[in-house]
Amino acid sequence: MAYPAAPLDERKARVLRAIVSHYVSSGEPVGSKTIAAEYDLGVSSATVRNDMSALEEAGYIYQPHTSAGRIPTDAGYRFFVNEFASDAKLPPSETRRIRSFFTEPRWELEDALRQTASLLSRFTDHAAVVFAPALERSVVRHIELVSLGGDRVMLVVVADTGRVENHIMVVPDALDPVQLERTAEMLNRVVVGTPLDSAAKRILDDVERFPLELRPTAERAARLLEEQLAHRESERMYLEGTSNIVDEEKFADLETVRGVIGALEHRRVLLELLADAISIDRVEVRIGSEIPVHEMQHCSVITAPYRAEGGPIGSLGIVGPTRMDYRRTMAAVWEVADSLGRMLARPS
Amino acid sequence: MAYPAAPLDERKARVLRAIVSHYVSSGEPVGSKTIAAEYDLGVSSATVRNDMSALEEAGYIYQPHTSAGRIPTDAGYRFFVNEFASDAKLPPSETRRIRSFFTEPRWELEDALRQTASLLSRFTDHAAVVFAPALERSVVRHIELVSLGGDRVMLVVVADTGRVENHIMVVPDALDPVQLERTAEMLNRVVVGTPLDSAAKRILDDVERFPLELRPTAERAARLLEEQLAHRESERMYLEGTSNIVDEEKFADLETVRGVIGALEHRRVLLELLADAISIDRVEVRIGSEIPVHEMQHCSVITAPYRAEGGPIGSLGIVGPTRMDYRRTMAAVWEVADSLGRMLARPS
DNA sequence: ATTAGCACTCCTGGATAACGAGTGCTAACG
DNA sequence: CGTTAGCACTCGTTATCCAGGAGTGCTAAT
Numbered sequence: 099m100a101y102p103a104a105p106l107d108e109r110k111a112r113v114l115r116a117i118v119s120h121y122v123s124s125g126e127p128v129g130s131k132t133i134a135a136e137y138d139l140g141v142s143s144a145t146v147r148n149d150m151s152a153l154e155e156a157g158y159i160y161q162p163h164t165s166a167g168r169i170p171t172d173a174g175y176r177f178f179v180n181e182f183a184s185d186a187k188l189p190p191s192e193t194r195r196i197r198s199f200f201t202e203p204r205w206e207l208e209d210a211l212r213q214t215a216s217l218l219s220r221f222t223d224h225a226a227v228v229f230a231p232a233l234e235r236s237v238v239r240h241i242e243l244v245s246l247g248g249d250r251v252m253l254v255v256v257a258d259t260g261r262v263e264n265h266i267m268v269v270p271d272a273l274d275p276v277q278l279e280r281t282a283e284m285l286n287r288v289v290v291g292t293p294l295d296s297a298a299k300r301i302l303d304d305v306e307r308f309p310l311e312l313r314p315t316a317e318r319a320a321r322l323l324e325e326q327l328a329h330r331e332s333e334r335m336y337l338e339g340t341s342n343i344v345d346e347e348k349f350a351d352l353e354t355v356r357g358v359i360g361a362l363e364h365r366r367v368l369l370e371l372l373a374d375a376i377s378i379d380r381v382e383v384r385i386g387s388e389i390p391v392h393e394m395q396h397c398s399v400i401t402a403p404y405r406a407e408g409g410p411i412g413s414l415g416i417v418g419p420t421r422m423d424y425r426r427t428m429a430a431v432w433e434v435a436d437s438l439g440r441m442l443a444r445p446s
Numbered sequence: 447m448a449y450p451a452a453p454l455d456e457r458k459a460r461v462l463r464a465i466v467s468h469y470v471s472s473g474e475p476v477g478s479k480t481i482a483a484e485y486d487l488g489v490s491s492a493t494v495r496n497d498m499s500a501l502e503e504a505g506y507i508y509q510p511h512t513s514a515g516r517i518p519t520d521a522g523y524r525f526f527v528n529e530f531a532s533d534a535k536l537p538p539s540e541t542r543r544i545r546s547f548f549t550e551p552r553w554e555l556e557d558a559l560r561q562t563a564s565l566l567s568r569f570t571d572h573a574a575v576v577f578a579p580a581l582e583r584s585v586v587r588h589i590e591l592v593s594l595g596g597d598r599v600m601l602v603v604v605a606d607t608g609r610v611e612n613h614i615m616v617v618p619d620a621l622d623p624v625q626l627e628r629t630a631e632m633l634n635r636v637v638v639g640t641p642l643d644s645a646a647k648r649i650l651d652d653v654e655r656f657p658l659e660l661r662p663t664a665e666r667a668a669r670l671l672e673e674q675l676a677h678r679e680s681e682r683m684y685l686e687g688t689s690n691i692v693d694e695e696k697f698a699d700l701e702t703v704r705g706v707i708g709a710l711e712h713r714r715v716l717l718e719l720l721a722d723a724i725s726i727d728r729v730e731v732r733i734g735s736e737i738p739v740h741e742m743q744h745c746s747v748i749t750a751p752y753r754a755e756g757g758p759i760g761s762l763g764i765v766g767p768t769r770m771d772y773r774r775t776m777a778a779v780w781e782v783a784d785s786l787g788r789m790l791a792r793p794s
Numbered sequence: 795a796t797t798a799g800c801a802c803t804c805c806t807g808g809a810t811a812a813c814g815a816g817t818g819c820t821a822a823c824g
Numbered sequence: 825c826g827t828t829a830g831c832a833c834t835c836g837t838t839a840t841c842c843a844g845g846a847g848t849g850c851t852a853a854t
Contacts, residue, residue: 127847129846129847129848130847130848131846131847141796141797142796142797142798143797143847144796144797144798144799145795145796145797147847147848147849148795148796148849150848151848151849161847161848162805163803163804163805164802164803164804164805164847164848165802165803165804165805165845165846165847165848166804166805166846166847166848167846167847167848168847206612206613206614207612207614239592239593239594239600240590240592242588242590242602242604244587244588244604245587246587246604246606246608247606252587252604252608252610254590254602254604254610256590256592256594256600256602256612258594258595260594260600260614262600262602262610262612264554264555264604264610265554266554266555266608338711339711340688340707340711341704341707341708341711344692344700344703344704344707345704352692352700352703355692355700356689356692356693359688359689359692359707360689363686363687363688363689475816477815477816477817478816478817479815479816489827489828490827490828490829491828492827492828492829492830493826493827493828495816495817495818496818496826496827498817499817499818509816509817510836511834511835511836512816512817512833512834512835512836513814513815513816513817513833513834513835513836514815514816514817514835514836515815515816515817
C-alpha cells in the first residue's frame with residue numbers, strides 16, 4: 099500500500115516503530131524523551147527529536163498541539179503494518195486457545211459462525227464480523243418444496259457448505275402434494291451438483307422439459323434464486339462485540355462512536371468492507387482514510403479469507419480504532435480464519 | 447404494577463404528569479416555575495413547589511442536588527405509564543406508515559423479521575428486538591435429510607410458521623441415499639403436524655417401528671431436536687438499532703452505554719427480557735429497577751406479543767433509556783407487533 | 795552527525811469568584 | 825386551610841486566572 103515515498107533510514111524507521119508501539123499501548127502522545135529512555139536506540143532524546151521532526155515532515159506522525167508529543171498518522175500506521183507486522187505470530191498458548199475452540203463439536207452452521215465472531219471479538223477486543231460461506235462458492239446439494247398450506251410453498255435449498263436458504267413463494271394455483279414432490283424431484287435432477295450461482299440459469303434452460311403444469315412453479319423457484327444472488331444483502335453475516343467500540347479511551351467523542359456503530363449496522367457497508375477479502379489470500383488491513391466510509395475514518399479494518407479444501411469460501415474480520423495492536427490483531431484474525439476453514443472442511 | 451401507595455389527589459397527579467412530559471422532552475431537571483408557566487394548572491409556582499415536595503416525599507421524583515429541579519424516579523415513570531399511557535395511540539399518518547411497510551412483499555422469514563426490527567428501531571429511535579416465532583408454537587411441516595457427502599447429513603425441519611431449522615449430524619455408518627430417503631419419509635409420517643416441542647418425543651416413542659438399520663439416524667435426529675429446544679439460546683432473534691443507545695443526551699456516561707450494549711449482545715439476557723412477553727396479551731413495560739439486569743438499571747424495556755390466527759407465536763420489543771416517550775413508544779410497539787402478526791398469518 | 799542546554803509554547807489542573815436556577819420557609823390572604 | 829408572594833439560602837455551572845510541567849525547536853559545542 100502506498101505511503102509517502104520518503105525513504106526512511108533505519109534509525110528513523112525504528113523511531114517510528116517505537117512511537118507506534120508506545121502510542122498504541124499508552125494512548126498518550128509520545129515524546130522524544132520517552133523514546134530515548136525506553137527503547138534503546140543508543141542515541142539521545144535530542145537526536146530522536148531531529149528524527150521525529152523529519153518523520154513529521156514526511157507525514158508519518160503529527161503533533162496534536164505545539165507542546166505535545168507525537169501521534170502516528172494513518173501513513174505512520176501503514177508503514178508500521180507493512181514493515182513490521184507481516185511476520186506477527188500469536189504466542190503458542192493463545193494459538194492453542196483458538197484451536198481448541200474449534201475442536202468443540204458444533205452442529206449448526208449459523209451457531210458456529212456466530213460463535214466464531216464472538217470468539218474473534220473477545221480475543222481481539224474489537225467488533226468482529228464473520229460472513230457465511232459465499233453462495234457463489236457453494237454447490238447445490240438438495241432442493242425441497244414444502245407446502246405451508248394454502249397457496250404458500252417453501253423453497254428450501256441446501257448447499258454443500260452447510261448453508262440452507264429458504265424462501266416462501268406463492269404458487270398461483272394450489273398444486274397437489276404429488277405434483278409438488280415431482281417438481282422438487284425434477285429440480286433436483288437439474289441442479290444438484292451445480293454451483294448455486296448458476297442454478298437458476300440451469301433451471302430456466304431446462305424448464306421446457308418440465309410438464310406444463312409444473313413449469314410456473316419451477317420458474318418461480320428459479321427467479322427466487324436469482325434474486326437472492328442479485329441483491330446480496332441477504333448475505334448472511336454475524337456481527338459481535340459491538341460494545342468494544344464504546345471503549346472509553348480510543349474513540350474520544352460519542353459522535354464518532356455513534357457513527358461507527360451506526361455504520362456497522364448497515365449490512366451493505368460491512369458487505370463492501372469484506373467484499374474483496376475473500377479473493378485476497380492474506381490478511382488485509384485498511385487503515386483510517388483508506389476506508390471508503392466517512393463515519394469510519396478513525397477505524398481500521400482487518401480481514402482474512404477462510405478456505406475449505408476447494409479454495410476460499412468466505413471471509414471474516416474485525417473493526418477497531420486505528421490505534422490498535424496491529425501485530426496481535428492481524429495474527430489473531432489469520433489464526434481464526436484458518437481454524438474456521440479447517441473446521442468447515444472436515445467437521446470433527 | 448406496584449408503586450408507592452400514597453394516594454395522589456388529582457392536581458398532584460397532573461403535576462407529576464407534567465414533570466414526566468417535560469423532563470422526557472427536555473432532559474433537564476424541571477422546576478416549579480416551568481410547570482406553573484407551561485402547563486395550565488391554574489396555580490402558582492409556590493403551590494406547585496408544595497406539591498413537588500409531596501411528590502418527592504412519596505418517592506415519585508427526586509432532586510439530583512439541592513438547587514436543581516426534579517427528575518422522575520422509576521416509580522414516577524411507572525405511575526405515568528399506568529395512569530396516563532394506556533390509551534396511547536399513534537397519529538393515523540404514522541400508523542399508515544407502519545401498515546404500509548408490511549404490505550410490501552417479503553418472502554424470506556429471516557429478512558422479514560430483521561426488517562421488522564429495523565423498522566421498529568428507526569420508528570422509535572431505540573434499539574429493537576424481534577424474536578422469531580417460538581419453536582414451541584410451531585408445527586412440523588416437513589423433515590428432510592440431505593447427505594452432505596461423507597458421513598455428514600443435514601437435518602432440515604420446516605415449520606408452519608415459516609421457520610426452517612437445520613443441523614448437521616454425523617451418522618456412524620454412511621447410509622446410502624435410498625436408506626436416507628426412507629428414514630426421512632418415515633420421520634415425516636411420524637411428526638408432520640405435531641408441535642415442534644413434542645416431535646422428538648414422538649420419534650423416540652415410535653422408533654421401534656423403524657427398521658433396525660435406520661434407527662440410529664432417527665434417534666440422532668430426535669436428540670438433536672431435543673437439544674435445540676432445551677438450550678433455547680439458538681432461539682432466533684434480530685437486534686437492530688443498537689446505535690440509538692449511544693444517544694448523547696440520555697445516557698450520560700460511556701460506562702453506562704457500554705454496559706447496556708454489552709448486555710444486549712448477550713442473547714440470554716434478551717431472551718429473559720422477552721420471555722414472558724409472549725404470554726401476556728398486551729404491551730408490557732419494565733422500567734429501570736424493574737429490570738433484573740444490573741447493567742440496565744437506566745433502561746426501560748417495552749415488549750408485546752405478536753399473534754397469528756392461532757394465538758401468540760412470538761414477541762418483540764425495544765430497549766431504551768428510562769427517559770423515553772412512553773406513550774408514543776408503547777403505541778408503536780403495539781402497532782408493529784399487530785402488523786407483523788397479521789402479515790405472518792396471511793402473507794400477501 | 796550528535797548532543798547538551800535553554801527559551802518558548804501551550805495544555806492541564808486547581809482555586810476563586812460571579813452567576814443564576816431552584817428551593818424551602820414564612821407570613822399574609824381569601 | 826389551601827394558596828400565594830416574597831425572600832434568603834444552597835449549590836452546581838461557568839469563566840478566569842495562575843502555576844506547573846511536558847515537550848519542542850533552535851543554537852552552539854563536541
